[in-house]
Amino acid sequence: MHASEGLSLRFFGTFFHGAPQLHAEWSLRISETEIDERSRITFWIAPGSAADExxxxxxxxxxxxxxxxxEAVRERQKILSPDCIWQGFGASSGSADREYALYLHHSDTKTGEVxxxxxxxxxxxxVESSRYEFFFFxxxxDGRRPSGFIHPRLSGTFDGLVGNRRLxxxxxFWLRHRHSQTDQVDLVFPWHPPLQLLFDVLKRTDFVSAAALDALMAYRxxxxxxxxxxxxxxxxxxITVYFSAPLSGDWPRDFPSLQEAIRISGNALHDALEERIFAHIPPCSASGPDAFPDTFYSTGSVDTWRRVLGANMHYHFGMFSKEEREGSLNIFSDEPFEQAVTDLFDCIPYGSSxxxxxxxxGGPARRLSRDHGCRVLGCTISETQYRYLFASGLQVRYADAETTLPPGFFDCMLLLESLxxxxxxxxxxxxxxxxxNKLVMRVHCQDGAPNSVNFAGTMHMIRSTELRGMxxxxxxxxxHWRNRREESMPSLRVWHERLAQIPPGRDVHLETFRSFCSRVCQCEEEWAANNPLIEVVALREPSVMQPTVAGAGSRQR
Structure with a gap:
């Protein structure tokens, strides 16, 4: 089966050997009765990753x-290359029936979609073309779930894997579309677990025969x-299992040596992630009836919220100049809310993830992406916001930050009035x-009263001294530590005036917001004195080693 792999590997080596950002991949196909090593080998490379390129x-x-x-393939590669994050090239080992594949992992220039x-x-x-879309769980x-596309015979195995809490x-998951149909669903395992994970699931299902399961043991x-x-x-x-890992050192002589190189590199990466990251993750002590409490954060009218928050939907306090605070207030201006984001540009280096x-x-994400070159991934607990942001072309996941993990390593963690x-x-x-590497936050604190739960039970208030200690x-x-309450206070009057132009309705979130603004506007000075808005910039202690876990912007297929 692998008689010509040596030639193929030597051929690839003339193009890729020595590239610092190179991944190699092979795959295994599992059917009901047999296990087959697929003949295609694929190499993935980042832009200009070879030293002399x-x-x-x-x-x-x-x-x-x-x-x-x-020519159609070359033209497609040329058009998409400027926006590519990775490109992959694969070839099967046969001579008469040789098949090639080109993978272009890119971001859409208009929407930012990866x-x-x-x-x-x-x-x-x-040429046969296909397209892959990635979504977080x-x-x-639009409500599509991966389980809705799975072949019925695979549902038990699929459910067993999807039940993995870390996943x-x-x-x-990726949805592959070909000929206007979704013909494949890929689950992504960025921590490179051993095949034993799938093996244990298959043992509990009736998909594969005993003989096939025995054959699979060699790859565990x-x-x-x-x-x-x-x-x-x-x-x-x-089921097709893909084994992929960084490739470095001596170029593999043949297919078995390539498999072994991927096994060693992938296992080393897995062990490093377990030791440096997952072994240190604090347990989550939060408890609640629902991991996605949409009932409060979702709304039936995005347009109504736009009337309150402004065209760019900045749902955070603005920063007003002294002249704006002491003079007449323009309730129709969104500039102070934009200023609240641009004030952070000095804390977040240009082009950061x-x-x-x-x-x-998505107001801050939109401004950071558009004017500061940042690659932003948002996280929201609201399904309504998730759909709105995705339709707006922003990268976002629908998740509870308390029960999920960031999908990779980021230059900056931003919590703008969300902690x-x-x-x-x-x-x-x-x-x-x-x-x-960096934490940038603005946090509403409650220094003039004991810790309490406010805003319809959604805000868990603490003192600023407690925040610093945490x-x-x-x-x-x-x-950096600064109270920004004085500059931000006119925000409440702006929102109060805008809300006055909107009749009361059934949106519990909006009505809670209306009540809050009305109450605080009656005692602005007292409330401001007891409720600081703390702006914090903090750096990760140098003793913590940076992880290499692949995330949403990394090669995930």
């Missing part, structure tokens, strides 16, 4: 030329990157420290 993907371009790829385009072709030059913004907490120690399930409209039920915890309606909604603040701060105990080093 110009920016872009010259290695891929040369490969397409050397293999006489169809996706794959794939092209496959053979000796006859016919539990579902796509649900930090990962997601190989690290899994993702698992693909055929869809209900496929010809037969099958940002995890926006409690991103609301007060978190029950287990200490636990969240400890978890974020494992996945980010941040430091979580391992963050505070480099």
């Amino acid at each position: 110009e920016p872009g993907f010259p290695s891929i371009e040369r490969l397409l030329e050397a293999t006489e790829a169809p 996706r794959y385009d794939a092209c496959k072709w053979g000796a006859e030059g016919v 539990p579902c796509a913004p 649900q907490s930090m990962s997601g 120690s190989h690290p899994v990157r993702h698992v693909a399930f055929s869809a209900a409209n496929g010809s037969e039920p099958a 940002v995890y926006d915890v409690g991103c609301g309606w 007060e909604h978190v029950r287990d603040k200490a636990g969240l701060l400890g978890r974020l420290r494992l996945f980010g 941040i430091e105990e979580a391992g963050w080093h505070i480099v």
Whole structure:
């Protein structure tokens, strides 16, 4: 079966050997009666990752030329390359029936959506195209869930894997579309667990025969990157397991040595992540009846909220100049709310990757992306906000930050008036420290009264002294601490006046907000004196090693 793999590997080596950001991949197909090692080998490379390469993907371009790829494939690669994060090139081992594949992992220039385009072709030059969409669990913004596409014979195995808490907490799924149909669902395992994870699930189902299960035992120690399930409209039920890991050192001589190199590298990466990250994750002490309490945060009218929050939907306090605070207030101006975000530009380096915890309606994410070159992933507990943000072209996941993990490592963790909604603040701060270099926050505190639960039971208020202690105990080093309450107070009058133009309704969230603004506007000075708005910038202690776990912006297929 692998007689020509040595030639194929040597051929690939002339293009890829020595590239610092190179991943190799092979796969295993599991059917009801047998286990097959698939013949295609795929190599993934980042732009300009070889020491002697110009920016872009010259290695891929040369490969397409050397293999006489169809013109349509070369043109597609040329068009998408400027926006590509990774590109993959694969080839089967056969001689007469050799097949090639090109994978283009890119972000849409208009929406920022990260996706794959794939092209496959053979000796006859016919090109077959497919497209992959990625979504975090539990579902796509339009309600599509991966379980809805799975072949019925695979449902037991699929449910067994999806039940993995770590998978649900930090990962997601790809939907592959071909010929206007969804024909495959891929589950992503960014921590490279050994195949034993799938083996244990298969033992509890009746999908594979005993003989096939015995054959699978030989691969139990190989690290899994993702698992693909055929869809209900496929010809037969099958599971494809992809083994992928960084490739470095001596170039593999043959297919078995490539498999072993991936096994060693993937297992080393898995062990490092377990030791440096997952072994240090604080347990979540928050408890509640529902991990996604939408009933308060969701709304039936986005337009109504836009009338309150402004065109860019900044659901946070604005920052008003002295002249604005002392003069007449323009309730129709959104500039102070924009200023509240641009004030943070000095704290968040241009082009940073940002995890926006409690991103609301996306005002800060939109401004950071558009004007500060940041790659922002928002996290919201509201399904309504999730759908709105996705339709707006922002990258977002629908998740409870207290019960999930960041899907990778970020330059900055941003919590703009969202920590007060978190029950287990200490636990969240400890978890974020494992996945980010910098913490940037504004937090409403309650210094003039004992800790309490406010805002219809959604805000868990603490004193500012308690906040400082939590941040430091979580391992963050505070480099900036400032009370921004004075500059922010006119926000309440702006919202109060805007809300006065909107008749009362059944939106509990909106009516709670109306009541809050009305109450505080009657005692502004007293409330401001007892309720500081603390702006914090903190750095991760240098003793914590940066993880290499792959996230949403990494190669996940």
